[in-house]
Amino acid sequence: MAQDTIFALASAAGRAAVAAVRISGPGSGEALRALGGRLPAARRASLRRLRDAAGDIDEALVLWFPGPGSYTGEDSAEFHIHGGRAVIERLQGSLLALGLRPADPGEFTRRAFENGKLDLAQAEGVADLIDAETKGQADQALAQLGGALSRRHEVWRERLIESLALLEAGVDFPDEEVPGDVADAAKESLRGLLGQLDEAIADQARGQRVRDGYRIAVIGAPNAGKSSLFNALIAREAAIVTATPGTTRDVIEAPFDLAGYKVILADTAGVRETGEAIEAEGVRRAQAWARNADLRLWVVDRAGSAGDWRFAADLAQAGDLCLLNKADLPAGTDEAACRFSAEKAGVTAHLVSTRGAGLADLLAAITERVVTALAAREFPATTRMRHAESLRVARDRLAAALEAPQVELAAEDVRLAARALGRITGRIDAEEILGAVFGKFCIGK
Ligand SMILES: Nc1nc2c(ncn2[C@@H]2O[C@H](COP(=O)(O)OP(=O)(O)OP(=O)(O)O)[C@@H](O)[C@H]2O)c(=O)[nH]1
Ligand SMILES: [Mg+2]
Structure with missing residues (x-):
């Protein structure tokens, strides 16, 4: 044609x-x-x-x-x-x-794919590189474009196919003497591979975080100073700050660059019991965003003594940061109570004031968490949902193959596992995924 x-x-x-x-x-x-x-x-x-x-x-x-x-x-x-x-x-x-x-959008790259110049994972690397706003995103995209992600999956797929050949030797010549250790060797190799896929799945969120942004929620009781902190961290007055508790209703997201990584910071509504419908919806959204975040900054008014800090206490998770805010004011009884409870839950407390005190240390602590979560010598195996799904299917098929009572069934599972990995580079079932991959490109690439 x-x-x-x-x-x-x-x-x-x-x-x-x-x-x-x-x-x-x-x-x-x-x-x-x-x-x-x-x-x-x-x-x-x-x-x-x-x-x-x-x-x-x-x-x-x-x-x-x-x-x-x-x-x-x-x-x-x-x-x-x-x-x-x-x-x-x-x-x-x-x-x-x-x-x-x-x-059409992505048509140049789609033609490159169709002519065997790039595989699908590399093509996605092209799109990600164009969209990259931070060094972390660009480094990851460039590695993917260079074929790092593709090579890893190809090596795994080849190992599956080698094992398949060994297993099939047992299927095709059932009467002949296929030494039992051939099938054992295949299983041994598959078991090793299963371990590697498990590691890749455990690491899968990292690639997506680098690409889409590490999510940090600012949470706490009303009037604790969340919006003030949010504005201080992003260095602009994006959120409304007033002395009235219940000021913030919607989640306000702001992307920014921290140590070369994309971070999305969210200001949220103060959490408390409320009968007011708008505020209740704000609290629900705050809780949902906080649960899905990678890190929560739990802001507490240390000058208070009414126990308001308890409202948001159950949203904080081990590894989060508790910010005892309003360091410029005298401490109320909430400070000691909250500090005790936070540290018991594995949440590190920092004394800060959104007016300046302790903010540099806070930023260093946040940066340390982001870098620890996202940086590693090796690039992750997957950077998108699409890859993660294929990886999970491959892993499940492989686990099933190792459990299979008959060698025929094991071989079929190994075949399906190889197929799932082949979808990542577009070697298998490319037609089904092309539209989804290239439709999101910009025109001219
Ligand atoms: N003294 C002092 N006041 C602060 C500090 N941080 C915030 N405030 C004041 O605390 C009040 C509430 O601040 P916000 O940032 O609106 O608090 P919030 O947690 O976002 O409140 P809601 O949106 O209602 O949940 C305002 O009057 C701020 O000026 C601080 O470090 N010191
Ligand atoms: Mg607010």
Whole structure:
């Protein structure tokens, strides 16, 4: 089937010094010649005056990438033109007139996948690298793009297939002497692999956290100073602060960069018993966000003596931080009671004031937790739900294979486990997942 030749603005829309327009497909060379004269040397930048029947378009740098040695694997080209709206539209109009069509989101990378230039996990790495806002996200995406994640799954898949061959030797020649130790060797290898898959599953949340952000909830009783702390940490007045308890109702999320990692900080409604419907909904949302967070900052008004700290006490988990706030005021009886209870629950107490005292130490403590949770020498095996699901299926099939009463059943389970791993790189069932993977790309990539 003859492919269309596609085009797209590969750089961001809007006024800029330079804009890059890419084209790919069998008509690329012809289009380049039509607009810029003879084909430039492959992969060398050449200065050309672009023109069509209506006249000059721009003076531009053009690049010619003959297939299959190009990003997409097809003949393709780039025009680096002046980045004004009119010039971009003029060039795109000419390309349309030459019979090229605008690319769908991710279509260049999809073609690269279809031409065997990248596997699916690598293609996802491309999308993640484009979306990366922090160093941690970029490092992880680059490793994935380079094939780190794919190689790991391929090695596992190959081991499954080797074991399958050993098991099938027992199935295909039941009457012959297949030494018992062949099947044993297969099982031994599968058992080792099961251990590795278990480790990868245990580590799976890390990759998703690096990609999507580490979640920190600011929780506590009304008026404890949660919104004040939230504003201090993100260094802007995003949340309303008043002396009236019950000010914050919605969850307010703010992403920020901590030590190169994406962190999402959330201010939440003060937790207390309330008969008021709006506030009750706010409390429900606060509790839900807090439970799913990776870390909770439990803010307590240490100057109080009414025992309000108890309202949010059961949301805090071991490893969280308790912030005894309003260090500039004299301590009430709540401080000692809360500190005692927190430390018993494995929650470290810090004395702070949202007006400044102790905030630098607090930030260091938070940073330490984020880095400990996300950093590791090795990149994690999975970075998306899609990978995690396949990994879990593979693990369950493998466990079933080891338990199977008959070698035929074991072989079938091993086959299914290999299939599940093959979905991660798109070696298996690619058609089903292509839309989901490439639909989220930006146009021009
Ligand atoms: N003295 C003193 N007052 C503080 C400090 N931090 C916050 N406050 C005051 O405490 C009051 C409540 O602050 P908020 O940040 O709105 O408290 P909150 O926990 O978000 O309250 P709700 O949204 O109602 O749950 C305000 O009057 C703040 O100015 C502090 O470190 N010292
Ligand atoms: Mg508030």
